Amino acid sequence: MKLGAYRVVHDASTGITTVDREMGEGYLSPTSREAITWTAPYDDFMLNIEAILEEAGAASSATPASELPRLRLSPPEYAGLRRGQGAAPSFGFLGAGFRWFQPDSGEPVRVRVNNREAYTPSMGLDEVKLAFQTWSSVSGSSLRVSFDGTTNSGGLEMDGASTISYGDPKRQIDDLVNCQGIVALASVVANPGETRTIGRFKFSKLLEGDLILNNGIECLTSGNPLLLEEILTHEFGHDLGFGHSSERFDEPDPLLRDATMYFIAHNDGRGSVLRLDDSDAVRFLYSGPNGPLTFDTAALPDAVLGQPYDRQLEFGGGTSPYTVTLVSGGFPPGITLSSSGRISGTSNVATTASVTVRVVDSDLVAKDRSLSLRVSASPSPFIEKVKYTGSKLQITGLFLESGAMVIVNGTETRMAPKYRPSKARLVVSGTAANLKLRRDGTDVVVVAIAGQSSNAFTF
Ligand SMILES: [Zn+2]
Numbered sequence: 001m002k003l004g005a006y007r008v009v010h011d012a013s014t015g016i017t018t019v020d021r022e023m024g025e026g027y028l029s030p031t032s033r034e035a036i037t038w039t040a041p042y043d044d045f046m047l048n049i050e051a052i053l054e055e056a057g058a059a060s061s062a063t064p065a066s067e068l069p070r071l072r073l074s075p076p077e078y079a080g081l082r083r084g085q086g087a088a089p090s091f092g093f094l095g096a097g098f099r100w101f102q103p104d105s106g107e108p109v110r111v112r113v114n115n116r117e118a119y120t121p122s123m124g125l126d127e128v129k130l131a132f133q134t135w136s137s138v139s140g141s142s143l144r145v146s147f148d149g150t151t152n153s154g155g156l157e158m159d160g161a162s163t164i165s166y167g168d169p170k171r172q173i174d175d176l177v178n179c180q181g182i183v184a185l186a187s188v189v190a191n192p193g194e195t196r197t198i199g200r201f202k203f204s205k206l207l208e209g210d211l212i213l214n215n216g217i218e219c220l221t222s223g224n225p226l227l228l229e230e231i232l233t234h235e236f237g238h239d240l241g242f243g244h245s246s247e248r249f250d251e252p253d254p255l256l257r258d259a260t261m262y263f264i265a266h267n268d269g270r271g272s273v274l275r276l277d278d279s280d281a282v283r284f285l286y287s288g289p290n291g292p293l294t295f296d297t298a299a300l301p302d303a304v305l306g307q308p309y310d311r312q313l314e315f316g317g318g319t320s321p322y323t324v325t326l327v328s329g330g331f332p333p334g335i336t337l338s339s340s341g342r343i344s345g346t347s348n349v350a351t352t353a354s355v356t357v358r359v360v361d362s363d364l365v366a367k368d369r370s371l372s373l374r375v376s377a378s379p380s381p382f383i384e385k386v387k388y389t390g391s392k393l394q395i396t397g398l399f400l401e402s403g404a405m406v407i408v409n410g411t412e413t414r415m416a417p418k419y420r421p422s423k424a425r426l427v428v429s430g431t432a433a434n435l436k437l438r439r440d441g442t443d444v445v446v447v448a449i450a451g452q453s454s455n456a457f458t459f
Contacts (some may be wrong), residue, residue, distance in 0.1 A: 005021065006019045006020060006021050007020045007021075008020075017041070017042040019040050019042055019045045020038065021039075097202060097204065097241070098188055098205075098206045098241040099196070099198075099204075099205070099206060099241045099285050099286070100143070100205075100206045100241070100286075101194070101196065101206075103141075103142040103144065103288070104196070108136075108146035109143070109144070109145045109146070109162065110146050111132065111145060111148055111163065112150065112151040112154070112161055112162065112163045112164075113125060113147065113149075113150050113165075114150065114153065114154030114163055114164070114165040114166065115128075116152065116166070116167070116169065117169065118167070119166070119218050120225065124166045127272075128147065128164055128232060129147050130232075130233075130272045131232045131236045132146065132236075133272075134233055134273060134274055135233070135282065138274065138283060139279075139283075139363045139364045140283045140287060140318060140319070140363035141279075141286045141287060141288065141363075142286050142288040143282055143286035145236075148162075154170070155168075155169055155170030155210065156170070156187045156210045156212055157170070157210065158189050160207070161208065162208050162209045162210060162239065163210050163211070164236065165210075165211070165213065166213050167214075168212050168213070168214050172212060173185055173212065173214045175214070175216055176219065179216075179219035179220060181214070182214055183213070183217050183220065183265075184212060184213045184231060184232075184235045185211070185214075185235075186209065186210070186212075186235050186236070186238035186239050187209070187210050187239075188209045188238070189208040190204040190205060190206050190207060191204060191207055198284065198285065199292075203285070209236075209239030209240070211235050211236055211239055213232075225271075226269050226271040227265065229271040229272040230260065230265055230266065230267065230272065232272065233271075233273070234260050234265065237261050237278070240282075241285055242261050242281055242282075243261070244262060244263040245259035245261045245262050245263075245277050245281075246259075246262055246263065249264075255275075255276060256277055258276075258277070259275050259276075259277035260275055260278050261278050287317065288318075288319065290316075290317045290318060291316070291317040291318075292317050293315065293318030293361050293365045294317050294367065295359055295367040295368070295369040296315055297313045297314045297371070298369075298455070299382075299455035300371050300372070300373045301382035301384075301398045301399070302373075302374045302375070302376050302379035302380050303332065303347055303373060303374070303379070304376070304377070304379050305347070305348065305349075305350055305376060305377040306346065306347075307346060308344070308346045309335055309343065309345060309346065309347070310344045312343075313342070313343065313359070314341075318363065319361045319363050319365075320361065320362065321361075322341065322359050322362075323339055323359070323361075324337065324339055324340060324341035325339070325357070325360070326355060326356075326358075327357065327368060328356040329356060330353060330355065331345075331355060331373060332347040332349055332353045332375045333347055333348070333351075334349070335347050335375075337357065341357075341359065343373070347375045350376055350377065351374070352372055352373070352375075353372065353373050353375075354370065354371075355370070355373065356368055356370045357369055357371060378450075379398070380452040380453065380454055381399045381400050381401075381404065381447040381448070381454040382398040383395055383396075383447060383454050383457040384397045384398065386445050386457050386459045388437060391429060392427050392429050392430075393408070393427070393428040393429075393430070393435055393437070393445075394425055394427055395417070395427075395445060395447060395457075396425045397424065398424065399449070400425070400447060400449070401419055401449060402419035403419075403449065404419065404447050404449045405417075405447070405448045405449070406426060406428050406445065406446075407448065408435050408436050408437060408443065408445055409437075409443060409444055410444075411436045413430065413434075413435055413436075414434065415429055416428075426447065441458075441459070444457065444458050445457045445459065
């Protein structure tokens with residue numbers, strides 16, 4: 001109808017009310033050659049909107065409801081999202097999710113450069129190589145990009161070769177006007193038939209990534225080589241499978257606004273660098289053969305007052321060996337944490353301690369986890385493992401006993417659990433429907449004994 005945000009402006013001296021859209025200078029209509037401005041008399045503007053509404057209303061009431069376009073209440077991607085499962089990565093991926101598979105086998109991603117129209121002292125090569133180095137230098141990531149020589153072909157073309165081209169050699173972007181317009185375009189080719197799942201995301205295999213820099217961008221970058229470096233690093237990030245960290249002008253999260261993959265160039269002299277959010281994205285997508293580093297221990301069982309305690313924290317992925325440190329808080333008196341993640345000792349003080357523990361792998365990738373450790377003469381039940389066999393829910397853990405209550409997804413099971421002391425296991429019989437199990441990895445089980453609740457175990 002009428003695009004944009006308008007302000008209603010009343011001029012008290014003339015008594016005239018106008019609507020005003022702040023878009024800078026007006027321009028000439030390409031069809032009528034009439035001047036278009038961003039200001040209109042209020043009454044004319046409203047009459048025009050009413051006429052549009054009348055016309056559109058008549059057209060839509062003449063259309064059977066079944067033929068009208070349907071509105072989606074939420075995007076289809078929402079259907080698969082899980083809520084309340086802890087922190088989600090904040091960086092974004094391109095479209096449906098793409099990644100290069102070369103890093104999985106220790107191979108570099110090879111890229112050629114068409115630099116015939118490059119204008120920097122190194123003919124555009126130093127800048128490109130720097131961007132490759134930046135994306136290849138993230139600790140804990142197996143991504144390596146290598147310069148594969150120069151080429152005379154290029155452009156956004158599906159030809160099996162990944163290229164970066166200076167000067168838009170195939171004239172695929174409109175020229176800049178008054179140094180404004182599209183600076184660069186990146187495109188990727190992927191095979192959706194070959195995928196790898198990382199975390200909850202599925203990524204298709206990238207076959208080719210091309211990047212073209214527009215001709216005429218010297219007006220922006222010739223006196224500002226660091227801006228060219230930032231642009232190249234950002235745009236090539238798209239060819240590696242990364243989307244924008246955010247596309248909000250008013251992005252409140254400084255982490256996302258600061259990312260090199262933010263949708264607007266910062267032009268703050270950063271040159272070719274990755275910031276925290278960018279590096280996290282690289283580690284996630286190209287984390288090497290073992291997958292990203294994970295802190296697997298979600299909760300600690302209680303320590304029994306005056307009795308020895310011994311618990312090993314568990315980690316996965318990344319590159320061993322792992323080093324564990326206490327970041328904040330302190331363990332109960334008598335209990336200590338070793339650098340390998342073993343929590344042990346005997347405490348004679350009934351207390352609950354809160355700690356934040358950090359694991360660092362040999363690539364210096366770190367993960368933190370906040371945990372609490374309670375010392376008590378009457379410890380709470382603790383769930384270590386839950387399995388559903390198809391007819392039985394088996395809950396294994398510590399301090400379990402008969403007379404326990406089992407709660408699945410917030411509802412107490414109708415059948416009372418049986419306790420098998422030899423296996424330290426509670427067993428509840430029932431169908432998945434009886435037990436209120438969803439069986440999609442989001443089921444949450446809690447055991448309560450004598451008014452004390454266990455950890456909430458997700459399986
Ligand atoms: Zn971008």
